[in-house]
Amino acid sequence: MAALKIKHNGVLGYFIEVTQQHADKLMTYRDEESRELFRHRQTMAGAVRFSTDELASLATRIAQSADGALMLERGLFDEMTALALEHADALGAIADALAVMDVSVALAELAVAGRYVRPTLDNGLGFKIARGRHPVVEAALLADNARGFVPNDCDLSPNAKGRLWLVTGPNMAGKSTFLRQNALIAILAQMGSFVPADSAHIGIVDRLFSRVGAGDDLAAGRSTFMVEMVETAAILNQATAKSLVILDEIGRGTATYDGLAIAWAAAEHLHEANKSRALFATHYHEMVALCERLTAMTCVTMKVKEWNDSIVFLHEVTPGAADRSYGIHVAKLAGLPPMVVARAEEVLRALEEGREGHQPLARIDDLPLFGAAAPMPKAHAVEEALKAVEPDALSPKQALEILYDLKRKLL
Ligand SMILES: Nc1ncnc2c1ncn2[C@@H]1O[C@H](COP(=O)(O)OP(=O)(O)O)[C@@H](O)[C@H]1O
Ligand SMILES: [Mg+2]
Incomplete structure (x- = not known):
């Protein structure tokens, strides 16, 4: 019968639908035992719907098989879980091995791509890095198609000029990068990796201490400066002669003289008491005076070139000290309004003259706000x-x- 369809809907479940013209035949149909086979359910415009026992039992079987499939799936899953538990040790060992392989292969690939070298490690107090690089900054510069990364040496070994390097130089000159690259090289070496340098000789470090960046912990009720001091305290209390310490611009979070005083005393303590190998970056170039008194401290600075009243950063670590901080130059590069830059230069001059004389602040107040210097x-x-x-x-x-x-x- 071409016009017979089997359909399903939410109200009737499965049913047979025929056109009006065939409906009578189904209504009157009886089997051998003269039972009615098609039960009339619904008459529509042009169509009549019937259900049968056979369709009803089919519907039940379909519903049951969905349950059956779910049960089967659950059973198989339980079986698998039990198997996994049974072999947990072996599976764990496989996962461990794969993880070790994963890390080793990644480091090997990195070593080849980044021209890393195998470091020499021993139990001494040496720390000698030739042409070290910061792997992340270097990669970022490469991705930017910028100028290449400038490699830098670092030697904190006992027979070198000093185990405590005081790194001065303007903002953006590369102080933080230099500090971190040496700490990273130590970590990489001690975890068994090659390192981004031409050569590296490291006496195994018992702990690496670092105080960098200005992360607030306001949620815990501690200001930036408090965090800075808590971390510095931890370092000065715990670092040993076998430790490696990087201290990046401590004392920055408070007033100038406060900050300078704290940085000064911390450097002395690091030199006299902790005796750790250390890199100490600071924007207080007054601290270079310490290099004359502290025998194991040496002064290095980030090379910059003055050019047309502006500065160019060479990112090169050289012996010596920054003669000035260039803060205003950097502010100018950053796009501070020319009037603000000119005013800052005036104020700076007054402050510097005031160093010899007295009451610099009173003198700054005397400076005309929009004087001839800033038409x-x-x-x-x-x-x-x-x-x-x-x-x-x-x-x-x-x-x-x-x-x-x-x-x-x-x-
Ligand atoms: N050795 C280097 N070679 C090339 N670029 C560098 C080097 N060191 C730093 N830079 C660039 O200078 C930027 C500022 O460096 P950073 O270490 O933060 O300076 P500082 O701590 O002196 O303010 C870096 O983000 C990087 O782009
Ligand atoms: Mg910095």
Whole structure:
């Protein structure tokens, strides 16, 4: 019968649907034992629907088989879980082995791609890195197609110039990068990796201490400066002669003299008491005076070139000290308004003169705010004049005069 369809819906379940024209045949159909086979359920426009016992039992079987499948799946899963538990030790060992292989292969690949070398490790107090690099900064520069990374030496060994290096130099010169790259090289070497350098000789470090960055822990009720001091305290209390310490600009979070005093005393303690191999970066170039007194301390600085009233960072660590901090140069590079830069230069001059004399702050107050050193820029004057103009109130002749006037202001 071409017009017979078997369908399913939420109300009737499975049913047989035929057109009106065939419906009578099904209504009157009886089997050999004269039982009604098709039960009438619903009459629609042009279609009549019937159900049968056979369809009903099929529906039940379909529903049951879904349950059956779920049960089967659960059973298989339980079986697998039990098997996994039974072989837990072996599986764990496989996972361990794969993890070791994964890390080793990744490090090997990195060593080849990044031209790393095998470090020499012993139980001495040496720390001699030739042309070390910061793996992450180097990769970032490479990805940016920027200038290449400048490798730097570091030697804190007992027979070198000093085990405590005081690193000075302006912001952005590469101090933090230098500190971290040496700490990273120590970590890489001691975890069994090759290191990003031309050669590395490291006396095994008992602990690596680092105090870098300014992470606030406000949630715990501690200010940036408090965090900084807590971390510095931990280092000064625990570092030994076998430790490696990097201290990045401690004392930065408080007033200048406070900060300088703390950094100064911390450096002395590190030198006299802890005797650790250490890199100490600071923007307080006053501290270079310590290098003369502390025999195992040596001063290095990040090389910069002054060029056209601006500075170029060479990222090269060289012996010596920064003669000034270049903060205003860096501020200028960062785009501080020219008037602010000029004013800062004035204030700095007054402060520096005040170092010999007295009351520098009173003298700064005497400086005219918008003095001759900072005349109003020409373009700005034109802008101001334009703001005052009301075009609708001008005659053509007045407009022309204003135009001449604006032009004069630019000369
Ligand atoms: N050795 C280097 N070679 C090339 N670029 C470097 C080097 N060291 C630092 N830089 C660049 O200078 C930026 C600032 O360095 P950073 O170490 O933060 O300076 P500082 O701590 O002196 O303010 C880095 O993000 C990096 O782009
Ligand atoms: Mg820094």
